[in-house]
Amino acid sequence: xxxxxGLSLGEYTALAFAGAFSFEDGLRLxxxxxxxxxAACDRTPSGMLSLLGADLATAEAVCREASSEGIVVxxxxxxxxxxxxxxxxxxxxxxxxxxxxxxxxxxxRLKVAGAFHSPCMKPADAELAEALKxxxxxxxxxxxYSNVTAKPERDPERIRGLxxxxxxxxxxxxxxxSALAADGVARVWEPGPGRVICGMLKKAGFPMELxxxxxxxxxxxxxxxxxxx
Numbered sequence: 001x002x003x004x005x006g007l008s009l010g011e012y013t014a015l016a017f018a019g020a021f022s023f024e025d026g027l028r029l030x031x032x033x034x035x036x037x038x039a040a041c042d043r044t045p046s047g048m049l050s051l052l053g054a055d056l057a058t059a060e061a062v063c064r065e066a067s068s069e070g071i072v073v074x075x076x077x078x079x080x081x082x083x084x085x086x087x088x089x090x091x092x093x094x095x096x097x098x099x100x101x102x103x104x105x106x107x108x109r110l111k112v113a114g115a116f117h118s119p120c121m122k123p124a125d126a127e128l129a130e131a132l133k134x135x136x137x138x139x140x141x142x143x144x145y146s147n148v149t150a151k152p153e154r155d156p157e158r159i160r161g162l163x164x165x166x167x168x169x170x171x172x173x174x175x176x177x178s179a180l181a182a183d184g185v186a187r188v189w190e191p192g193p194g195r196v197i198c199g200m201l202k203k204a205g206f207p208m209e210l211x212x213x214x215x216x217x218x219x220x221x222x223x224x225x226x227x228x229x
Contacts, residue, residue: 008116011166018144021135028135036123037121047089049095049108051106052104052106053106062095079204086114087120121168139155147176150176181206188211195212
């Protein structure tokens with residue numbers, strides 16, 4: 001049984017692969033999503049901070065203390081000890097200073113345009129929701145795990161709402177990986193370029209065969225075919 005999931009923007013790839021919407025509609029949605037999120041970044045100076053060696057409770061404590069300077073929230077739960085927070089620039093600067101005092105091993109400022117998956121991205125969520133009304137969404141032919149719920153979602157209207165909500169909600173990737181493992185996933189193929197997802201799963205110790213698929217030769221190998229000269 002095949003299942004699919006994607007981190008943040010990758011959720012659109014997962015849904016298109018599962019037949020929830022067409023490749024062309026996926027491209028239009030991704031373009032609009034990027035434009036509206038960039039507009040939100042331009043309105044509000046903001047960013048993201050990766051907290052290594054921090055569990056969820058620690059990350060939330062850092063955010064609570066730093067929120068005196070503005071919006072700052074947990075935005076990506078990548079692994080049990082790797083959490084990303086997003087927020088307005090002053091709040092993020094305070095969080096960066098607070099983090100070592102809370103026992104965070106290392107705080108790394110990410111090279112991104114703004115505070116993705118946080119309230120700083122409003123009103124991009126509403127604008128995306130409006131655009132999604134005009135897109136035909138079908139029940140996926142295979143399970144697709146949502147970033148917002150870490151569960152497979154099949155109802156088209158539910159998917160429509162979650163895609164808009166995803167823009168301002170934390171990405172529950174660690175929970176998604178746990179759900180995939182619990183649901184019996186034994187092999188993971190990660191379409192390239194890059195091996196970020198496989199790296200996170202390996203570090204988290206999930207008992208899966210991890211296979212990055214970065215080249216056409218990798219695609220053929222994954223399909224059990226030999227590369228012709």
